[in-house]
Amino acid sequence: MAATAPRAHEPLTGGALVLGTVAVSLAVFMNVLDTSIANVSIPAISGDLGVASDQGTWVITSFAVANAISVPLTGWLTQRFGQVKLFFISIVLFVIASWLCGLAPTLPFLLAARVLQGAVAGPMIPLSQSLLLGSYPRARAPMALALWSMTTLVAPVAGPILGGYISDNYSWPWIFYVNVPVGIVAAVATWFVYRSRESAVRALPIDKLGLFLLVVWVGCMQVMLDKGKDLDWFSSPTIVVLGLIALVGFAVFVIWELTATHPVVDLSLFAKRNFTGGTIALAVGYGLYFGNLVLIPLWLQTTLGYTATNAGLVLAPVGVFAILLSPLAGRLLTRTDPRYMATSAFVIFAIVFWMRSRYTTDVDTFSLMVPTLIQGAALAGFFIPLVTITLSGLPGERIPAASGLFNFVRIMFGGIGSSVFTTAWDRRTSLHHARLIEQATPYNPTFTQAIDRMQSLGMSHTQALGAFNAALGQQASTMGVDDLFYLSAGIFLALIALVWITQRQKAEGDAGAAASAAH
Template sequence: MASLAIAGAPPERFRPPSLPLATLGLSLGTFMQVLDMTIANVSLPTIAGNLSASVDQSTWVITSFTVCQAITLPMTGFLARRFGEVRLFISAVLLFSLFSLLCGFASSLGMLVVFRALQGAVCGPMYPITQSLMVEIYPRDKRGVALSIISMITVVAPIIGPVLGGWITDSYSWRWIFFINVPLGLLASALVWAQLHARAEAPVRERIDWVGVATLVLGVGALQILLDKGNDLDWFESSTIVVLAIVASVALAVWVIWELTDDQPLVDLRLFRHRNFAAGTLALVLGFSVVFSVALMLPQWLQHVLGYTPLWSGLAAAPVGVVPILTAYTVGRYAHRVDLRWLAAIAFAVMGTVCLRFGSFDTQVSFAVVALTELMMGAGIAIFFLPVLTILLSPLEGPAIAEGSGSATFMRTVGASFTVSIVTYLWVRGAAIQHAVLAEHINPFDAQVRAGMAAAGGAGRYLGTVNEIITQQALQISFNQVMNGLGLMCFLLIGVVWLARPPFVHGGKPGGDQPPPVDAG
């Protein structure tokens, strides 16, 4: 009887010798990868000048990274099964560090773009694998703490990136934004190897789904380039964008059909049969799209409309990371005591209210008000990621966590790119419309206009000044409209999280050992 009891007992979970050191190693690797998504943005003009390229050409430094990262993200589950999660993470971190070093030594834009593409390709699995390993090594009743740490990194790293990138570029050289990854990567890989190398893994030598690989690379690559270049090429007025749209649509349609019917798919799309995974992923994609859109628009608005410097715009946006840092442990430790749907609903309500507050600003708003509003946004973000991530991962266990995390992160990345492209288009297009509306009120036969031209010393000087004011006000009005739209989107997302159904932890309570029943919805 004793042997039967032992045989029927659930396998003992792996615990690293030092949970804090394992957490530090995994967090450093992920922080380095997320940081690199934004740290190069502010340095593009300097990079273009140093490498004798145009600013437009230099944007491929960003595009090449995001395209290749988007391609390898959904392949995380397959790569984890084939090589093992720990080996995959360490290999990705070391290769990322190597390609970062090569980026720093690049002597031409072409070389830099190639090494950035390789950076993006190898870092794709890093974030979802970190999620999977953190959930695995933490006790079940402390999974919330693990997810909160990851959430904090997701929020803080993109904010630090532009500020740190600008400071390094101004004070030293743009090459150091890549060189700093090398010691971080070596430390992260050493810590993870020391703490997790004894974790039992059984790589599976399954066949490679070459049709899935080919259609994924073609479809996602075309889609990501379309989203990155759409605004610059005036969208579907450009034949290039039309061709990319056709290629992306056909390739992704074939990919979805193939993956759903293949016996050993590259990406297991059947995970979406789980109601909580589907609802949680939808909430994550749309919610993160709002967060990312605000994070992108705010610095541009501060610099182009209010006249802030890059440094001061970064400082105005920085408070958004304060609350997530201070509350990460508390939220993770006690969030399971309430219905996670209520927690997510509160997060969306706070984020929606903040977006509406941004939508009420004018060109006279002070630095303190902007910073305080960002602090409020941070309060919403602090309780957004944990409940949504917990909900979408709740029906998954073991290798399925890496698979599901990779698929959700892939959709989050592509969804954010799609939303940002739309938001940028709406802002620019809306500003053009508002400019035309406001300019209609400038009539050369109006007495006030004539008086202004006389005071300015001529029509040319007066109209130039007036045009600057109209442009500023048009951008401000369009910014307000976009922010109000994002706020409405947040309130609509409250309904999405209520599509999920408890339990949101295995066994219906923290620490339960029995997996929940599959909820196909």
């Protein structure tokens, strides 16, 4: 069936603009929050449902797999159902799935609800970008992106803090119940504002083979990433099989989608220089950011003795500058080449991680929080210009597909980043521990003096050796995390080259290019 005639919509104004922005932002915040809020609650969930902690981690994995599969389907689903209807249905089903998660009496029931939750969450973030860009005048597109970025930057940090607080003071079902009132408000406001602004729809045939291949390779890859560390990666036959299936499935998927008449994922977008350069720069940068976002609380809790809540609070200052500067970054983008802003963000990221690479086991809370505070400035100039670059020059009907695809790549690299960083930290820690323990010999006066000093405090020789080994482990762990901070700084500097592969869009105006496409 031929597409219905495209309908142009004027930008929203006044109360409708405010209400629409709030509705979309609430939906995005609720969505992103759920990617991290359950992480610190796994012990409570596992204990209450009577399962082992390693089984409880499937609460995270099930959501991540379903979400990763559904995100790249956004473009195809939008053309079939319309972006407003799809966004509204996604919010309603997300609320229902959250309610079912809280009611779950058994782990299988909870996992089924989390799969539904992750699947319907997929289209929400790409469509939120499309709806916001279509709501604002072309010249104010950066402001729309700034408002969107604030929710996506703050939610991952707020998730562990809120999840830890709820688990400590209430009960774990409330980490899901909190979505219900928020989702209801977002759904009602979305329908009220956007119901008359539906996008063009057309009855596309279902690319069954493409969809099957997508489910297979993404599902296998996501399970491999989530379970790789627990199963010691490629020493496990399970991980090897998952990796091979993911690799072969991906290769066949790419070939099929590039030749299919109606592909389920529009890979031809990668033929555009700005989309490719912006997507890779954003995805790798996000992978580094998210990998460290997972790594830092682990290091603080396992090495420095921080509680989960306090570890989360150390990361909280990142939201200060991110919230304050994002609107400013949006305004500056109307007069500045977005590549300069992205370059500045990567330089600040590099400085932040270099500062962190100087940490010792004696680091105080203030020294931990200063780089986190500065990092907020980098985040304010990270998402907005890169999203602008990535979507620039695309016609309106391709915005949902492009947004879905680059968000899929971003989410995928976030999973890769967290898996790689936690594994690399373990291995660097083991390496440093082995090197340090080589110095613990009776011929090393520093070692013998340390043992003698502990024995003089009343420890036995065995206790003194145990205490020395614990201190050595703490030192090795910190050295390992410092290595990864230093590496992150170098990679952020290298990413600047990707930013400058892209081209400035002069015809539409840098800031308004993406917004004009959405009208």
